Amino acid sequence: MAGLLTVTENASAGEVKITGALVHHVFFWLKEPKNEAHKKQLVAALNKLIKVETIKMSHIGFPAGTESRDVVDHSYSVSYMVMFDNQADQDTYQVHPLHLKFVEENSHLWSKVVVYDSVD
């Protein structure tokens, strides 16, 4: 496992508990959610964005076909979850040239973005 994230193996389950991380989870709502070219462009751009050196772990995804429950939000287009070791690394990322370029070249694609930053 790269980076300084501490991964705690839990002997009682096949489970890995991540500690010492800042989880930065971004949900994008595309202006044209059915436009596959727009979705493809955004995903390609996110795959470039995760090259920022302070990112330690990443996942790029789409709404799962899980059960429709009133608490589950399946309305977004793309999920982008990255982990940093700490807030300083997230702050570095925000002003990183790759991040600024990403926003400049792709922000016309989305109508709404929601970000959640969580630390343990």
Place this chain on the structure above:
Amino acid sequence: MAGLLTVTENASAGEVKITGALVHHVFFWLKEPKNEAHKKQLVAALNKLIKVETIKMSHIGFPAGTESRDVVDHSYSVSYMVMFDNQADQDTYQVHPLHLKFVEENSHLWSKVVVYDSVD
């Protein structure tokens, strides 16, 4: 790394890209956000909940002190992010006795829950 999640090491950065996963991210808004006993109870219960065998990776956190931007939601009390190998494992989790017990014993603590399920 336990489980069937495929972790792709990216040689050009210190970064690990997770694929073949269902990311289940839950945000809890406590009825009494300043009640430390309630927050402590919820976190303790989540630490029991992550024993469900189909959970492959987990992170329990709180709003980070990142910059206040209009797209960043810092208003929740607790973040609970778990990863499964696939949707079937998430479905198993939903009806798992540990999950049902968690909801039964703790749902009085929160006023709102938002769930995002993402697959790659």
